[in-house]
Amino acid sequence: MLPTPYIKCDYETVYEPCEDSFLLLDGLEQEQSFLQTRFRNQLAIVCELGPGSGIVTTFLMQNDIPHGNGSIYLALDISPWALEATQDAQRRNDCQNRYLSVIQSDLTKCLRQNSTDLLVFNPPYVPAEQVPDRPSSNENDKSQWLDLALLGGEDGMVITRQVLDQLDTILSQQGVAYILFCARNKPEQVAESMRQQGWKVDLIINRKAGWEVLSIYRFIRQ
Numbered sequence: 001m002l003p004t005p006y007i008k009c010d011y012e013t014v015y016e017p018c019e020d021s022f023l024l025l026d027g028l029e030q031e032q033s034f035l036q037t038r039f040r041n042q043l044a045i046v047c048e049l050g051p052g053s054g055i056v057t058t059f060l061m062q063n064d065i066p067h068g069n070g071s072i073y074l075a076l077d078i079s080p081w082a083l084e085a086t087q088d089a090q091r092r093n094d095c096q097n098r099y100l101s102v103i104q105s106d107l108t109k110c111l112r113q114n115s116t117d118l119l120v121f122n123p124p125y126v127p128a129e130q131v132p133d134r135p136s137s138n139e140n141d142k143s144q145w146l147d148l149a150l151l152g153g154e155d156g157m158v159i160t161r162q163v164l165d166q167l168d169t170i171l172s173q174q175g176v177a178y179i180l181f182c183a184r185n186k187p188e189q190v191a192e193s194m195r196q197q198g199w200k201v202d203l204i205i206n207r208k209a210g211w212e213v214l215s216i217y218r219f220i221r222q
């Protein structure tokens, strides 16, 4: 079993790792040999969207996923607190010798088209009336950043939908994306609609978490 990174940060501003984060770690561990084979002999560009505490990006770096030939890790979050936490997690887990760039970005806007080999996203997936506005920088109530981490608008899918709609321009030819869903996101319907658009979509792991069922799907080109 691969080790879990040690994380310590201010959970009043940054999403605290919980069942969804750990499911993502388990799913990525399960996919390790698939990813090793897929990206053998090539330098991989790995991007986590919404790293929060940095637990997932640090797990990827710590365990050399997809492989040990050197990868470039990008951690993109809208929240400055998440970026700070991710850099801190890298330090705490002795991963300073991995190449990590943390970037404040609204989703993948800062990425070069078709350059990402491995995309990982645990999105704000909780259904809500709307996706909260981004807090202004002089905002005192830091907890607004937590709402942004959780609330995904209609069906909890507003943010995820934006990423799925852009997947074709985000991923490289060989690219793979792992995206987490809760049952209320209707993931099987989403998967079917992506299949109809030419994607190969597979459920790689799911788990009951309290009254919620969480699942992770893998997206690759057909």
Ligand SMILES: C[S@@+](CC[C@H](N)C(=O)[O-])C[C@H]1O[C@@H](n2cnc3c(N)ncnc32)[C@H](O)[C@@H]1O
Pocket (backbone or CB within 6 Å): 015, 016, 017, 018, 020, 021, 024, 049, 050, 051, 052, 053, 054, 055, 056, 076, 077, 078, 079, 082, 105, 106, 107, 108, 122, 123, 124, 125, 145, 148, 149, 150, 159
């Ligand atoms: C559910 S948390 C996941 C945190 C971490 N990856 C984990 O698994 O524990 C979602 C993350 O997405 C970030 N986020 C929300 N909306 C975003 C956007 N439009 N662009 C970039 N990141 C966003 C939040 O700040 C938060 O860090």
